[in-house]
Amino acid sequence: MALITLRRNLCHLSDFRIHGALAALKNHPVIHVHKVAEERLCPWFCSPQSEPFKVRFHHGCCKKFHSENGNDLHPVGEQVFSQAHDWDRPEQNLKSVDDQMFYRRLNNFTSSEEVLSFISTLQTLPDTLAAGALQRICEVEKKDGDQKLPKEILKNSVFQALCIRCEQESSSLPDAVLVTALHALTLLHVDPQSSLLLNLVAECQRRLKRGGLEVHSLCILGESLIQLQGPGCATLELIIYQLQGEKLEEFTPEDIVALYRILQACTEKVDQHQAFLNKLNNFSLSIVYSLSPTLMSQMISALVVLDQTQALPLVIKLGKYAVRHIPHFTNEELRKVLEAFIYFGHSDRFFTKALEQHVASVCLTLDPEVVSKVMEYCSRKQILSKPILDAVAETFVCQSEKFLPHQISELIEPFGKLNYLPPNASALFRKLENMLLTHFNYFPPKTLLKILHSCSLIECHPVNFMAKIFSPCFLQKLQGEELYLDKLSLAQLTQLFLTSVLECPFYKGQKLLPKYQVRSFLTPCSSLETPLDFQLYRSVKIGLIDLLGARLYFASKVLTPYCYTIAFSTAGTWQCGRIQNRRRRRRTGA
Known part of the structure; x- marks a missing residue:
């Protein structure tokens, strides 16, 4: 197996072609050492003005790089070449890295600087662990949601040498190392036209055509190509074909979910792969119990994108096991699960009970999008959950400024639909009224109409806004570029007008013109009236x-x-x- 030697890189540079690395370091200041390395490796990268920021690699001439001798970690942000060591001393032999110890320490790091600082302390590094380091850098950078790699990481000589090594030794890398390095660099937004990625992709394609890639490598390669070349690339079809020929029993749960993600990217070819999807859905029933919260969220989200309405047994089982994962879902994962249950029309009393406990305990820390999705779930399934509705009402009173107009609409509508007033109703609607008065023009007309109509259903009549919404100006905005107002909007306007006539006789403002009034609240897609039991x-x-x-x-x-x-x-x-x-x-x- 090829090794990355972490201590002899600078000796290959022209400035250090003299007898012994120690003499070179004695003759040149430390700052000069770092400057020379940067000048020689900097051309492999793009200009910082490119948007989004991507790494561009060309042919490399340097295969190795220096590292400090020893195993102590550097403080975050410290320069790699902070001291001049005598690397030629005979008592300092190369040290082997224990794989498990390496990954355990690697997974404890929370920044790219920590990863690179740790790598720089090692004497030798096998290719598999080098790819793992790139993967970890990718993971910690993606946690922040940033779409570009920081410039200080790009200029780091350890990171540059890792990339150069992958480019020049691609043909000798093991399959797993090759696809892992490609995947990590892809997620780090390396330029697809760089020589580094072109070499890695070409080598992967050669091995794919020869056959013999394992299932896990095929899955990683498939996702990488989707990121680089899009779902329409011909190589992806070959990957899916080879995966279909494998026995599903040999797939790990991670590979099964990765296969769903690959198929999810090819939605235009769902019909072509439907027979395989049916087989995959049936097999997935046997692995649901072993899925992590992340994998479960990804699988059920893929089922939505692939429109697998015939896979209801799988959705039901996912809902059954999702109960135990509710406290462990991230905000985004929980949103996807709720979105899927809404899409498939699924509800489970045990899931609802667990959701009640979770929302009641952490509602103030949930993202507004998750809060609105929880309320949409209750509204669609007509779940009158007082713990959820009370917690959401309290959250809105405390954090109303965080919610966007459409999120406010999705939050308020269930109160009207379920005919429920929370204990803090006065504070809730006072906060809502102040927001509408302050930002009236920022609310889309239909969103505003939905909010006011929902308020009227629970006898919180929006008298202060009726004159505005009955005005010809607002009605023109509501109609937009359409020839006529839709029947649902007309029905909501009519109910609000009847409210002003029947229940607010003191209202003497603008009336709704007869041409905007309807004789029935039954609309083609829904009814504003409470459905009969x-x-x-x-x-x-x-x-x-x-x-x-x-x-x-x-x-x-x-x-x-x-x-x-x-x-x-x-x-x-x-x-x-x-x-x-x-x-x-x-x-x-x-």
Whole structure:
């Protein structure tokens, strides 16, 4: 196995081609040593003005690099060449690195500087561990969500030498090391046209065509090519074809989820791979119990993107095991899980119970997007969860400035739909009213209408805003570029107008013009009225038939002059009572 020797790089530079590295270091200051290394390695990288910032590599001439002798870690940010050591002393032999110890220490680092400082203290480094170091740098950099590698990392001679080594020794790297290095450099946004990545990709393609790449290497390579060349590259099709020929029993859970991610990137070819997806969905039932929170979130998110509505058994099982992971999901992972359950129409009382406990305990630390998604989940599944609604109401009162207009709408709507007023309702709606008064023009018209309509459903009538939303100016904005207002908006406007007529007689402001009023709240896709409980409706209907003697003596779903729909007409029942009284008088001769 090729080794990276971490102590003889500078000797190959022209400035140090004299007898012995020690003499070179004695003749040149430490600052000059670092400057020479930077001048020789800097051309491998892009100009810092490129956006997004990417690394550009050309042909390298240096295969090795220096490192301090010893195992002590440098403080974060300390220069690699901080001291001049006598590397030629015979008592300082090369040290072998224990793999497990290496990865254990590597995983404890939280910054790229710490990783590179640790690498610089090692005498020798096998290729596998060098690729692992690149992977760890990728992980810690992606945690911050930044899309570019810091310039101080790019200029670090240890990082540069790792990259150069991967480029020049690509043909001798083991399969796992090769694909791991390619994946790490891809995620670090190295320029796809750089000589480094072109060499690595070419070597991967040669080995792929020869066959023999293991499942794990195929999965890593597939995801790397998606990042570099997009889902339409021909090599990706060959990877998927080879993966389909492997036995799923030999896949690890990580490989199964990676395969879902690869297929997720090829949504336009879902029909072509549907038979394999069905096989994959059935097999995945057996590994759900072993999935980590991250893998579970990624799998269920892929099922949404791939529109696997026929995989409901898998979704149900994922929901069952997601219960135990709720406290361990990140904000983004929890959002994806909730989004998937909304998409598939799935709900589970145990999941809801666990979600209640989690939201009630950490709601103030949740992202606004997650909070709004939790409320959307409760709204879509009509889950009247008082712990969730109370916690969300308190969060909005404390952190209202963090929420965007669409998130505020998704947060407020469930209160109206579920007809629930939280204990802090006065503070909640006072905060909402202040936000609307301050930022009225920043709210999209339809979003604003949804919020005000939801408030009216729980008798928090938005009297201060009715004149504005009934004005021709607002209605024109609401209509936008469409020829007509949609029926849902018209129904919401009509209900708000009826509220002002029936329940706010003191309101004397702008009225809604008749042409914007509708006669029914039933819309093609939904209804603004609370849906009937079918079992209760059926019980009442049977009872009335037994009481009155026939179905024709009463009416159901009666539309009143004020456009409200009544489940059963009391007028009809009163009329039936008059008919029965007449029959009774005739029989008695009265």
